[in-house]
Amino acid sequence: MLVAPFLAAAACSGSSDSGGGDDKQVTLTYAIWDQAQVAAMKQIISEFHSQHPNIDVQVQVTPWESYWTKLQTAVTAGTGPDVFWMTMVYAKYYATGGGIAPLDDQIKSSKMDMGAYVPAVTKAYTIDGKVFGVPKDVNGFGLCYNKQLFDAAKVKYPDESWTWSDVIAAAQKLTNPQKGVYGFVAPEADELSWYLTVPQVGGQIISPDGKSSGYDQPATVKGIQFWTDMITKYHVSPTLQQTTDTDPLAMLTSGKVAMRYCGSWEPEEIAAVPYGKAHIDIAPLPAGPDGNRNYYSNGLANSMSAKTQHREQAWEFLQFLGSERAAEIQAKTGTVIPAYEGHAEAYAKAMPEFDLQVFVDQLKYAQPFPASTDTAAWRDDATKQFAEAWTGKASVDEVSRSVASKMNDALSKEKK
Template sequence: MKLVTTTGLALLMAVGAAGSAFAQTEITFSLWGSPQEGEVWQEIASAFEAEHPDIAVNVEVADWDGYWEKLRVQVAGGTPPDVFAMDAPLYPDWQSRGVLLNLQPYLDADPEMLDGIYPTTLEAYKTDEGMFGLPRDFQTIVLFYNKDMFDAAGVEYPTSEWTWQDFRDAAAELTIDKDGDGTTDQWGAWAEVYDMEPLWGPVVWSHGGEIVDPEAGETLIDSPEAMEGFEFIRSVWLDDKSMPTSEQLSQYGWDGLLSGVAAMGFSGHWSVPEYSQAGLNLGVVPMPEGPAGRKTMVNSAGFVVSASTPNPDAAWEFVKYATSEAGQTELAKIGLAIPIRESVTSSDAYLGQEADIDHQVFVDALEYANVKPSFKGYEEWSGAVGDALSLAWSEGVPLEDALAEAVDYGNDALAANR
């Protein structure tokens, strides 16, 4: 009898535990990033679960290419993650497909939720129908410089007063044949120029040019002002030879600063952890000023919720937590991006990061930042423009011809996505 009673009690406990487990709502959050970034997001999910014991969050992380490939398959197959990361320029494409949940009803019910979030970071997610996404973090582009290389060359560090001419002069001084074999082995600067974000977008804006008008279906980078900006980059690269060609850089790696062959570079906060781990003695300053003022670009990664999620309320609660001060404080630990809440960027969680640079420079850059263009067909347009612009950095192709081709291909992409 005792055996039966004990067994029966054990069965009841097992059934009760199983019932409790099955009663728990499970949602999936999918994002791109490194395994280390995934670990931090798992910590954020665990902190959320502690406050919401009835909701379990499964975190899935993949590299950039693998993430988008898998996401397209999942959405097409009707099995998307409940919550997934979104790059702001790609947001209009996904929103226009009807696969994202409109978050506006949740925001209308809790309007104070957005208080304290940098308004600029919200702009990309607004539509006439409401907001179908929220920013998760943001990036601004600043000028990084290697203090050791400046010291060795006897060149003064960059300042917040620098113009683009100051940058050009310093880059020329810092371009050196260190071993005297007749071949340059240190360049004054490097930049990724396929995408607009790190360099050519801010340069065009700071020379008074514009980039694109999606509503009018026009690519605008062939205006006289934009042309002046592109000519500046071309002159630093091809005339001064102060930046390595892609072939030269490939001998050392993909990032000139990280490889130790460039004294300056343009990037966002996403580079800070890797630069810090490499032991580079770096400083950061605002982008140099152009004829039309100082400009940089701000972009964000965001959260969206699947329109077909069976658990929209649970998904919303996770998004709400991840964008809260508590969630954003945990996010600051990753060090890859800038939290969207001013209360966190002004706290030690962000400003006191291990990397010994002035993290405030990235936040202050919002004062002179333009939002990265975001529109339907962005991916196709940026690929067409980037491919054509690559000709501009070739000795044999006139800049005017490369820009004309970029405009033609860009306009074709805009027309195809109207």
């Protein structure tokens, strides 16, 4: 007796907010990897839920190291999340392999404006003429430095005039073996190291057509050499063994290194450490020897699983994730620069203790992140091989040639 009116009421409220005409309660899973962005994502979800009461969204956080292996296994088995974060590295792989769904029909019918996003990001997720992701954010890079250590060594703070030689000169003055302080840190982490310097000297990781490796080009070798020289030639950076044992970001926020190249998603982590919040600031990324500022930028998108059971609801959620409001929420937390244009300023003001504007100013030099259909097949191998150059056991030139030949093998397999 009591149940009947309740059901009737539920049915009424269900049909009144006709999102897609489907009034049954649906739960979507949304997979992400960054713990630091969970708060912003939850806020987006709660606002989305108040507009679409019949759609619940559950966030599933898996750390980056196991995110991709887990996702691929789950998607293959048909148990994967409905909506998930995608990077440029895997976009082609998921799109051509049938892991993520093309969104063109939905974009057309709901008149979504793809021109609202940073073009480099939209372009990276447009594969064979079809759109496979709604752009989420874009990465900028800068030079994080420790003001206290600069003051103590009486070195002028870095500014936009800096090039490679200024970094080297300052690092030499800042290095103080007695105190265990290094002027610079040169980790072996492609995205945060040589992907930033190789384009500055005109080198490339992969040819623009994605068919051959760029590692055997002299300019590429020069871009990588910048990093190994810091360790093996100038001795102004901790060794690869030290940066493997201790996170380079922790070295920066504990005053053990004076300079580190930083990504636009990192200031929040730096501010979480009181010493980092008090003494670290951010300068523009030093330019190449000839003033070239190009860099490889990754940017994320939200994609829909090709195997989702709830296409309509997933699209509703994707639309909201790509909305101006979602961009605003993310920008205000200072975690990422939204790909939705016009909200970079809110990001830049999110943390007044740092000059976040440098990340935003750099966006115009962004180049598409090096990727092919099966990027993982050569990217991990490159990292593994370059360890020899970082530890000084082999020259960058030798290792690069070996990396290029293995990479070309992997690329030729893709074509089959």
